[in-house]
Amino acid sequence: MKLLASSSVASLAVLASAQNTSTVDTSPFPTDAPVPGNYTGGLRPQVHFSPPQGFMNDPNGVFYQNGTYHLYYQYNPAALVAGNQHWGHATSQDLYRWENQPIALYPPVENSGVFSGSAVTDPNNTSGFFPDQDDGVVAIFTTNYGDANGGSGLQTQDIAYSRDGGYTFEWYDQNPVIDYNSSQFRDPKVVRYGDEWVMVITFSQEFTISIFKSPDLKNWTFASNFTDAGLLGAQYECPNMVQIPTRDHDTGEEGEMLDLLTLSIQPGAPLGGSVTEYFIGRFNGTHFNPIDRATRLNDFAKDNYAGQFFYGTPEGQDPIDIAWASNWQYTNRVPTASEGWRSAMTVPRSNYVTNATRIGWTLVTEPFNIDAITNTTIEEKSWTGNGSAIVDYSQVESNALHFSINVTGINQTELGTNPTLNFTFMSPVSGESIRNGFLFSGDNPFWVDRSGVNGFVDDIFWNTKFSVADIYNGTVWNVEGVIDRSIFEVFVDRGIHAATVLYYPDEPLTLLSVASRDLSPNAKVDLAVWSLESGWADTAEATPAQSGNYTRV
């Protein structure tokens, strides 16, 4: 890595003035300390990762080694809009309590950007960078040689290596490792397959995922293309390929291992802007062969993009991913700029594939390891038939909850005319709300409505209503979710469907109401609500100068 950074530290005031520009500034931040951050804002997620300040997008190079998860991310530390792409860096032992690290990769030359990519550990020193260690890390990424207006230019695939486990990187002196003289060739994600490294990468505007192979991460050979698949949008970005277990959703019985190929498209999503889709298939060492021609979407809302699977998680564990919780249609305008930051990641999620009744093959995605920050059970209540619960969580310091609602034993012949299980998060102060519910008739939809939250609601791209046909299971209905100041993630029927929903309230939502109506008399509703600890709260005590921020010791 070329070290272009000085030791000056940009203030939040500078950031605020920069929020409407993408002027490139490659050197405002120290290389030897994390960018400082204030995590106390009312919109600032407490159990989700967000950057200390400035603008973040795609997760990059996520990997696990020796008990530590590393998260790199597309980062503009100098402004509150995309541009000037660095690789920010943070580490965690549990994926909720994050320690911000110094910026890992800086743009190498003026007007360039370190675009998205991946990272791998190289314990066997296949790369030759690590003759004396077994914890070497190699980052593989796109360098974009842009113009002064922030436009894209030549995109080459470059690598950098870290001899200190991923904290600092050296730029490989023979870069680029792949160069097709293309301005639309990016986002390499590398995995280990047998004795080889395998890269999936997009020729974005050719609707092509290319697969390359390498013995050493330096010399790459083209293997195959997977083209013109799924919803094309207008650009392919951020592919991932990961081995994925298959499992019966009801019995838990294990099936064969398959391969999951994910692809993000931007723009051109059905709901506008950006979305991630996936293909289930088998990778044979050179080609990805999907099991069918189907197109499947990761999320039924609008704020989930560029998810990446952690490299190097323990054998036998379901793959874990984390995604950028935003949408390019509005990410540069959302109101968190008032707090000096923009964009959060989803919670980490575990994943497997199942062949679900009526749905067919589908990705099951659920929050991973959330017990790590679960604080107190603040409500447990069950009832039969019609009933309700009110949960006042204004005393939960983080303002973050985890909840679960199960409805079981519905007798279809005894339902009333409008059978529902609805739940609403609201602010008693402003009256703002996020409404949600199951409708147990027709196509049995589950729906989310963020139109009752004031912030940003007038934006022309801010869709407010999302729904999914929850036809998977006619007898057991489950919804689980995490709500965290400005981000709501909901998982329906134990991860068969998932939605990531941003919201920007004027006042914190502090009241949860749950009610069932017109259910069959013996249908049972089980509600559980847990408060979550802030992943950032300890920081003020540890390092008072950086409110709510962890710094590397």
Added chain:
Amino acid sequence: MKLLASSSVASLAVLASAQNTSTVDTSPFPTDAPVPGNYTGGLRPQVHFSPPQGFMNDPNGVFYQNGTYHLYYQYNPAALVAGNQHWGHATSQDLYRWENQPIALYPPVENSGVFSGSAVTDPNNTSGFFPDQDDGVVAIFTTNYGDANGGSGLQTQDIAYSRDGGYTFEWYDQNPVIDYNSSQFRDPKVVRYGDEWVMVITFSQEFTISIFKSPDLKNWTFASNFTDAGLLGAQYECPNMVQIPTRDHDTGEEGEMLDLLTLSIQPGAPLGGSVTEYFIGRFNGTHFNPIDRATRLNDFAKDNYAGQFFYGTPEGQDPIDIAWASNWQYTNRVPTASEGWRSAMTVPRSNYVTNATRIGWTLVTEPFNIDAITNTTIEEKSWTGNGSAIVDYSQVESNALHFSINVTGINQTELGTNPTLNFTFMSPVSGESIRNGFLFSGDNPFWVDRSGVNGFVDDIFWNTKFSVADIYNGTVWNVEGVIDRSIFEVFVDRGIHAATVLYYPDEPLTLLSVASRDLSPNAKVDLAVWSLESGWADTAEATPAQSGNYTRV
């Protein structure tokens, strides 16, 4: 056809009381006269087809013969919700001025329904039904043997034949012609291919389009399956296959003929509920082979389903389709019940396929033959750079407009910070509005926002904002549309993108404002607005008892 109907005529009062029930009533209407209708309501489209009264869904059996277009449709004449499915019937010479005809097909037995299907002309008497004529018509459809609760039951493929050109049908006495003892097997669409009849039909919950072949429309042989393709939703419905020309979108140069396979899914659309997708490929007589693995959607909004191509239109003419302009998530609740009807069809559209810059292969769809009802040019205005126009169309009796806006000559380097071409339809009385616009930056989206219209806006499935990345063409921007009391159809970049958008205003929208801002100084905006004649207005004069309705002479 079994004739179960009596000559009684249900009143609108009866319909109004029935709007919240799907109680089956197989015999409320005359067989020898059209169901009467009142087309004067403030929400009633004037240049779109809607049923005289009661509930309509899919277009069925649409064909053209001897100068007349025939439209059959899924019809519940006895209630304002789906159920009790008949085939309604209407005819037109221009696809805008419709003449309601007597109901064409009645449910054969109690609790049954005549579900969706198609119709063909059989001039060579392949069927044997027409020994003495060359204008025989055969309808091919699904009979659903349901239960008393309106649920689906056995679904068989049946045929009926008409010796009077499609007005009255006889039930084939050897029905069913295909029976797989399935309750999810429906919506046969038959086309002529070479010397054979070819049917596409779905096994809905198996995500399968099956292709059958027949020499005589009676004996059908399985040919192939096309399975697990596209967005699966939870059910496949209403497939269509049609030969489609390819053409350069800019030069008009003709390419090879391809085949278009359309498929509607319900529920499970990305925006919730129902949506239509399509595959471009080649039919070889037995198999449909798509040109790629892509999934393409017909519409970027939420109100377009089950489109069907007219059989028998002249050789060399682009295929014409018409679709149901609604969504199963809310169609049974929309506020037009107050006027005694629910659901309209789209305008007829002509279609071809092009390989568009950045978009790739895509279906181009545009209003067909709208000149037939174009009345007066009520505005023509051009300007350069920033400018605006206000069009008061309160004097347009139909309240229906056709409009076109072109923006040409944009110089990307001279754009201001927020370059837009926005246009709004509004009511000066209520302040309600539909807002729309191009944003000439970022991904160059075109967007539609119906959130400013009061009616139905609180429905939890009523998405209000729709957008598409209009990255096709960086120098010429075009939007064309038809707005008609409660239905708005918009076509972007000469049909590269299309949206069908219902809206239910308290007061009629009568004012169109158009404004450009931050364009480059020499960019040119050309606006044209035409009033449209009501397709139903003459009826009151012709048959005073049926307001605004045509009856068969």
